[in-house]
Amino acid sequence: GAGVSQSPRYKVAKRGQDVALRCDPISGHVSLFWYQQALGQGPEFLTYFQNEAQLDKSGLPSDRFFAERPEGSVSTLKIQRTQQEDSAVYLCASSRRTSSYEQYFGPGTRLTVT
Amino acid sequence: KNEVEQSPQNLTAQEGEFITINCSYSVGISALHWLQQHPGGGIVSLFMLSSGKKKHGRLIATINIQEKHSSLHITASHPRDSAVYICAVKETSGSRLTFGEGTQLTVNP
Numbered sequence: 001g002a003g004v005s006q007s008p009r010y011k012v013a014k015r016g017q018d019v020a021l022r023c024d025p026i027s028g029h030v031s032l033f034w035y036q037q038a039l040g041q042g043p044e045f046l047t048y049f050q051n052e053a054q055l056d057k058s059g060l061p062s063d064r065f066f067a068e069r070p071e072g073s074v075s076t077l078k079i080q081r082t083q084q085e086d087s088a089v090y091l092c093a094s095s096r097r098t099s100s101y102e103q104y105f106g107p108g109t110r111l112t113v114t
Numbered sequence: 115k116n117e118v119e120q121s122p123q124n125l126t127a128q129e130g131e132f133i134t135i136n137c138s139y140s141v142g143i144s145a146l147h148w149l150q151q152h153p154g155g156g157i158v159s160l161f162m163l164s165s166g167k168k169k170h171g172r173l174i175a176t177i178n179i180q181e182k183h184s185s186l187h188i189t190a191s192h193p194r195d196s197a198v199y200i201c202a203v204k205e206t207s208g209s210r211l212t213f214g215e216g217t218q219l220t221v222n223p
Contacts, residue, residue, distance in 0.1 A: 033211075042118075042200055042213035043157075056209050091157065103147070103211065105157035 002026070004106035006092050012112045013082045021077045021109045025094030032075050033103060034067055035091040043091055049075060050098065082113045117141050120201050120214035127221050133188040135217045137201030140182065147211065148175050148186045149200040157200070160186070191221045 005024045013019050025032050031050055035043035036059075045059040051072040060067070064083075069075040079086055089110050093103040118139045127133055137146070148160040161168050161175040163184075168175050172191075177184040188195055201214040 031209075033209075035211075035213075040215075042202075042215045043211075044213070045210035048209045059210065093157075102159055102162045104159065105149075107154070107156045 004092055004094050004104050006090075006106040006109050008109060009107060010110050010112075012114060015084060015113055016081050018078065018080045019082055019111065021079075021090050021111070023075045023077070023092030023094075023106060025073065025075070025092070026096075026104055027073075028096070029094035029104075030072075030097050031095040031101070031103075032069055033093045033095075034075070034077050035093065036061075037089040037091055037108070039088070046077070046090075079111075082111075084113050087111055087113045116214070117212050118201055118203055118214040120199075120217050122217060123215070124218045125220070127191050127219070129192060129221055129223050131191050131221075133191050133195075133219065133221075135186045135199050135201075135219070137184045137186070137214055138182060139184075139201075139203050139212075141203065141212070142206045143179075143182075143203040144206045145204045146177055146184050147202040147204070148184070149202060151198040151200060151216065153197075160199075188219075193221045193223050196220050 007022045034046040037043040047067045048056040049069040064080045066078045089108040091108045092106040095101040095103045121136045145164045147162050150158045172189045174187040198216040200216045202211040
């Protein structure tokens with residue numbers, strides 16, 4: 001079946017622009033995670049949804065970052081007033097049930113802020 | 115000190131060699147994941163384990179909960195195994211995965 005998909009795959013934004021990154025999880029997967037991966041580093045947790053509820057947003061680096069999953073399937077990560085330090089790969093992952101299950105990762109969105 | 119540390123950071127091997135990548139962690143965990151990341155960003159989950167040993171093809175993962183240590187072994191390595199291998203732990207409390215910085219493996223023909 002289809003895996004986790006993300007769009008766009010690449011995004012170039014000028015500093016100060018707002019961006020929206022989309023994640024389509026595997027159908028029926030309850031949990032959805034967003035991670036940020038800087039160049040040469042391991043991913044870092046941003047936020048976690050169980051269905052439409054955002055249960056953990058402690059990893060969001062500032063109030064410019066906002067995530068939603070209004071119907072419990074597709075999720076959007078929005079970054080307002082982008083800064084150069086926001087340049088990274090943003091990874092989405094989903095898991096079948098709770099966060100204790102294996103996570104399936106999307107291909108990521110590479111964001112470059114110029 | 116990172117909660118999850120991997121060694122080595124970089125590893126170059128000749129085709130056919132036996133490879134070991136190590137992961138140590140400092141927190142209580144409910145599960146440990148080994149992930150493979152190819153250029154371009156795509157991450158594939160190789161193993162999720164909470165005790166003992168798992169094997170899949172030429173890959174073997176072991177974990178020692180008491181010593182807070184896990185190893186990923188690749189037998190008869192092949193150039194297509196070249197990738198970044200990442201260890202990640204799920205802490206006993208909370209929902210997040212905490213990742214190591216990855217091990218860049220290059221297998222030369």
